[in-house]
Amino acid sequence: MSPPNSTETVPAAVDVEGLELVYGDGTAAVDGVDMTVPEGEFFGFLGPNGAGKTTTIKVLSTLLGPTSGTVHVNGFDVRTEPRKIRETIGYMAQETSIDPELTAEENIRFACEAYGVPRGDRDQRVDELLDLVDLADVADKRAEEFSGGMKKRLDAATALVHRPPLVFLDEPTTGLDPKARNRLWDYFRRINDRGTTIFLTTQYLEEADQLCDRLAVILDGQIVADGSPSNLKRRVGGDVLDLELDGGVDVRARAATIAREFEAFPDATVDETDEGITVTAESVRQHGTDLLVALRDAGLTVVGFNIRAPTLDDVFLAITGDTVDAESTDAVEDETPASTASEVSQ
Ligand SMILES: Nc1ncnc2c1ncn2[C@@H]1O[C@H](COP(=O)(O)OP(=O)(O)OP(=O)(O)O)[C@@H](O)[C@H]1O
Numbered sequence: 053m054s055p056p057n058s059t060e061t062v063p064a065a066v067d068v069e070g071l072e073l074v075y076g077d078g079t080a081a082v083d084g085v086d087m088t089v090p091e092g093e094f095f096g097f098l099g100p101n102g103a104g105k106t107t108t109i110k111v112l113s114t115l116l117g118p119t120s121g122t123v124h125v126n127g128f129d130v131r132t133e134p135r136k137i138r139e140t141i142g143y144m145a146q147e148t149s150i151d152p153e154l155t156a157e158e159n160i161r162f163a164c165e166a167y168g169v170p171r172g173d174r175d176q177r178v179d180e181l182l183d184l185v186d187l188a189d190v191a192d193k194r195a196e197e198f199s200g201g202m203k204k205r206l207d208a209a210t211a212l213v214h215r216p217p218l219v220f221l222d223e224p225t226t227g228l229d230p231k232a233r234n235r236l237w238d239y240f241r242r243i244n245d246r247g248t249t250i251f252l253t254t255q256y257l258e259e260a261d262q263l264c265d266r267l268a269v270i271l272d273g274q275i276v277a278d279g280s281p282s283n284l285k286r287r288v289g290g291d292v293l294d295l296e297l298d299g300g301v302d303v304r305a306r307a308a309t310i311a312r313e314f315e316a317f318p319d320a321t322v323d324e325t326d327e328g329i330t331v332t333a334e335s336v337r338q339h340g341t342d343l344l345v346a347l348r349d350a351g352l353t354v355v356g357f358n359i360r361a362p363t364l365d366d367v368f369l370a371i372t373g374d375t376v377d378a379e380s381t382d383a384v385e386d387e388t389p390a391s392t393a394s395e396v397s398q
Contacts, residue, residue, distance in 0.1 A: 083273030201232025296356035
């Protein structure tokens with residue numbers, strides 16, 4: 053849900069100025085972060101492993117005190133009003149916090165108690181949340197029987213029992229197969245459409261692209277870029293030509309030199325890849341084939357090529373000089389309940 057597009061100032065759900073967090077061993081995990089997330093926004097916080105995402109979320113959700121800087125969440129100060137913040141946020145951590153021995157319904161009821169949802173409201177709240185995350189049919193089944201995707205959905209439901217206006221989702225779909233991930237995306241969109249602000253961290257750039265109104269990229273504890281996904285893609289500077297070459301490192305290096313010196317692409321960024329080279333330039337659509345001819349004339353064999361619009365992966369590569377480490381993308385978990393608890397891997 054995009055915030056209202058008017059000159060009216062939307063109140064900030066998250067407002068951070070000069071945040072620093074230094075751990076006891078001297079690690080400066082967050083090193084001068086400024087950011088504002090307006091109410092209603094679906095905000096994505098991206099960065100490679102160890103960049104400082106979880107640490108930032110922990111400060112925002114009052115689990116860690118900042119070393120310096122000012123932090124307001126839902127208008128409350130993390131230093132002086134942490135309780136008010138805890139009452140007005142939901143937090144879905146990387147590890148699910150559901151109790152495997154309880155049923156789906158019992159887990160949500162337990163969360164209602166923990167968050168102090170008034171007794172009279174609990175039945176309705178439990179039904180509403182089971183519906184929201186499509187677990188009403190398995191309300192009486194123990195969570196240990198659930199697939200990874202179902203557990204995550206149940207965990208999301210327990211984070212919402214007190215109807216928080218702001219929810220933190222810390223890598224909520226890591227390790228899930230694409231189908232389970234897509235399903236969770238629908239719930240997150242639904243939650244956001246109801247007006248809930250979402251602060252998401254993810255290692256899946258496609259997830260950020262699909263869901264987020266705006267993104268910030270953190271690197272070594274500092275924010276190095278922010279904007280809407282399309283805005284960030286425009287900053288890559290043109291379209292991308294992926295070239296696959298026959299040959300090894302030397303061939304790729306020669307091709308990269310030719311592409312860098314190619315007159316039609318004065319603004320090109322050229323990267324060597326495992327298969328060949330990638331050329332990013334404004335005029336790549338008009339003059340890409342000319343480069344193919346130049347490479348052939350130089351005696352190199354192009355075995356594949358593709359011209360495409362930049363993705364967030366290209367943005368990430370351009371900003372951080374590295375790709376997001378998402379080795380767990382291949383983890384597969386299906387959406388059907390496992391027949392025994394031991395078959396469920398998290
Ligand atoms: N308890 C801790 N004590 C000391 N250093 C820590 C602690 N927790 C995290 N760090 C360090 O702080 C930095 C930021 O870590 P953080 O977990 O916030 O990154 P992240 O972007 O969330 O990464 P990931 O995606 O791997 O969780 C890293 O260098 C990490 O090693």
